[in-house]
Amino acid sequence: MTPAGHLIFFTTCFVSIALQTGIGFGFPLCAMIVLPYLFPYSEALALTQGTALFSTLYLALRFRKSIRWDVLLPVLIPAAVAGVLFTAFSFTVGSAEIRIMLGAALVLVSVWFLAFASRVRITPKKSTGIIMGIISGAGSGLFGIGGPPAGLYLMPAIGDKTEYTATIQTLFSICNIINLSVRLILGTHSSYYLPLFAEGAVAVSAGTLFGVWVLKRIKTDTLAKAVYIFVGVTGTVMILQNLNVLK
Secondary structure, eight states: OOHHHHHHHHHHHHHHHHHHHHHSOOHHHHHHHHGGGTSOHHHHHHHHHHHHHHHHHHHHHHTGGGOOHHHHHHHHHHHHHHHHHHHHHHTTSOHHHHHHHHHHHHHHHHHIIIIIGGGOOOOOOHHHHHHHHHHHHHHHHHHSOOHHHHHHHHHHHOOOHHHHHHHHHHHHHHHHHHHHHHHHHTTOOOTTHHHHHHHHHHHHHHHHHHHHHHHTTSOHHHHHHHHHHHHHHHHHHHHHHHHHHHO
């Protein structure tokens, strides 16, 4: 990997975790915009999920006494099962096709949060948790993007901010470990992994501190809107680029 590639990888992890510090989730959302251009898709997703663990595990362990297992389990179990199934399915889809699917997912996330999320409130029932868990697991297994549906269920179900953080980061940690394990078992291997994970850990640590500093100076709503506009535009470009590949 070239020095420029390392710089892009480090910067991507740094910026992505800084944004996640501001809006609660979004590391995979932003990282998967860039990393598939540096690595084969499956390796990019494995690196994203593995690097994200440095942040999610830290927060889950730090606030472990505040985890709401009663609220978490209805979404965790279906998310884990769906994650395994859709991770395996992703190995059967061509590179251009899955990039188009990723682009479509990015556009949908962007439109949802910009136009509808503030007006729609998910009822925090167990049946709703199961549905959101399946959607979250599918998104995580295919694209590494499982945060939005999980957040929509957990946020109204948990009133306390610390409990919400502990619970959703535990969900991300467990699902990332499971999905990453499936990818490694099914053949996602790279000699780059160990040094890149170490590089990603440094970027995530620095990005978290920077994100906290930025938060004090920028309104969270303003930051979130800028992120989702960028995500939507990027998803559209990704779709158009890969439609040309399929022609």
